[in-house]
Amino acid sequence: MPKLVGPPGSLEGISGSVAASHAYADNGEYRLTLSVTDDDAATGSDVVTVTVMNVAPTVNAGEDRATVEGQLVELSGAMFTDPGTGDTHTATIFWGDTTSSDGTIVALAGGGFAVQASHVYADNGTYAVIVRVTDDDEDFGEDSLAITVDNAAPELEAGADRTVDEGITLLLTGPSFTDAGTRDTHTATVNWGDGTLESLAVAE
Numbered sequence: 107m108p109k110l111v112g113p114p115g116s117l118e119g120i121s122g123s124v125a126a127s128h129a130y131a132d133n134g135e136y137r138l139t140l141s142v143t144d145d146d147a148a149t150g151s152d153v154v155t156v157t158v159m160n161v162a163p164t165v166n167a168g169e170d171r172a173t174v175e176g177q178l179v180e181l182s183g184a185m186f187t188d189p190g191t192g193d194t195h196t197a198t199i200f201w202g203d204t205t206s207s208d209g210t211i212v213a214l215a216g217g218g219f220a221v222q223a224s225h226v227y228a229d230n231g232t233y234a235v236i237v238r239v240t241d242d243d244e245d246f247g248e249d250s251l252a253i254t255v256d257n258a259a260p261e262l263e264a265g266a267d268r269t270v271d272e273g274i275t276l277l278l279t280g281p282s283f284t285d286a287g288t289r290d291t292h293t294a295t296v297n298w299g300d301g302t303l304e305s306l307a308v309a310e
Contacts, residue, residue, distance in 0.1 A: 133160035160193075163187065168184045173255055174286070175256070197238065203231075221237055229290065237250070261284050278296065
């Protein structure tokens with residue numbers, strides 16, 4: 107309550123205080139106007155400048171993942187929060203194999219945002235993946251996870267059974283293979299079944 111300052115009838119008047127709180131949705135410079143009105147409808151006002159600083163997003167990349175080369179791996183569990191509710195965001199995923207792609211940002215019902223993305227690794231290995239979220243003020247937050255990619259064995263089709271007379275050279279034509287690991291290199295051997303093992307040239 108206002109407090110009387112000095113004896114009744116003095117010129118010192120009364121004093122009081124007010125309290126308020128507010129969270130700004132975006133960074134910037136704001137003019138705050140505070141007004142006090144008495145019961146005779148007279149108003150006194152004062153203005154202060156509030157400078158609101160930007161805060162970078164806080165990113166959680168999610169748990170480490172495992173996949174197989176050539177298979178689509180989904181980035182699940184990646185999310186971020188930002189106290190600047192007026193900010194807009196973009197997401198970039200650095201997949202650890204010299205490639206990157208944009209992520210899709212989805213608002214979550216419980217608050218915060220999910221980052222969705224997918225990728226196919228061309229070779230086995232363990233990759234350090236970085237999820238980076240940048241706001242409209244170009245501040246960013248990031249977090250990392252590891253994706254372990256297992257090798258996929260080549261799939262070979264040797265073709266149909268053959269019949270040949272003894273002493274006649276069998277021409278082994280038609281066998282082909284595929285490999286989900288598009289950066290793999292290959293060697294080939296044939297075991298003729300009679301104790302003969304031979305290395306073969308591979309055309310890729």
